[in-house]
Amino acid sequence: MINLAILISGRGSNMRAILKFASKKKTINPVIVISNNHLAPGIKIASKFGIQTEIIENTKDQNVYDKKLLTTLKKYDVTPKNGLICLAGFMRILSNDFIKKYKNRIINIHPSLLPAFHGLNAQKQAIQYGVKYSGCTVHLVDSGIDTGPIILQAITKVDEHDNIVSLSKKILSKEHQIYVRAIELFAAKKICIKGRIVKINK
Numbered sequence: 001m002i003n004l005a006i007l008i009s010g011r012g013s014n015m016r017a018i019l020k021f022a023s024k025k026k027t028i029n030p031v032i033v034i035s036n037n038h039l040a041p042g043i044k045i046a047s048k049f050g051i052q053t054e055i056i057e058n059t060k061d062q063n064v065y066d067k068k069l070l071t072t073l074k075k076y077d078v079t080p081k082n083g084l085i086c087l088a089g090f091m092r093i094l095s096n097d098f099i100k101k102y103k104n105r106i107i108n109i110h111p112s113l114l115p116a117f118h119g120l121n122a123q124k125q126a127i128q129y130g131v132k133y134s135g136c137t138v139h140l141v142d143s144g145i146d147t148g149p150i151i152l153q154a155i156t157k158v159d160e161h162d163n164i165v166s167l168s169k170k171i172l173s174k175e176h177q178i179y180v181r182a183i184e185l186f187a188a189k190k191i192c193i194k195g196r197i198v199k200i201n202k
């Protein structure tokens, strides 16, 4: 069983999908939802699921923030041995030291087919570039921005009438599917990481 920490900044729809999925799985144990924004609508949703929530408001000093994060993770027993940290719309960069401590134990969902359109407003970037297909990616977090080894991806067709809103909606429904799948694979120890290549064991 893995202890899950879910980090959010806003709406929390991926978090909701994870909590719903985990409620049916014995191997996934969500223990804490952490937000860097006390106004995040996701916090109320987490409470409805009966999961503990903690607010760690943004600080300018990265080390101060990550120290608080480490203390909170320890408090809820999310360790580099038994834990998994899921970034679910968490709009804050983690320090290299923090990422090293939880090496291969932090995953993120990103609304594009990485390595295309990393960073902010991925759906807008895709529309403006004129791609015919986009999608989403679950990846391990490394020291770069959306550069870590890719675990799963899903494709979405970009139609001529699509705009940022409609494309985001289509991508989001795929995000909810692959994020829980990646967590399930992780909990089942089916993810094998060699350098930047992730193999899924059968």
Ligand code: GAR
Residues within 6 Å of the ligand: 008, 009, 010, 011, 012, 013, 014, 015, 042, 088, 089, 090, 109, 110, 111, 119, 120, 121, 122, 146, 172, 175
């Ligand atoms: C999702 O689309 C997620 O992929 C994106 O933020 C949204 C959060 O939605 N994350 C990033 O862009 C990270 N670079 P949610 O709060 O409803 O899960």
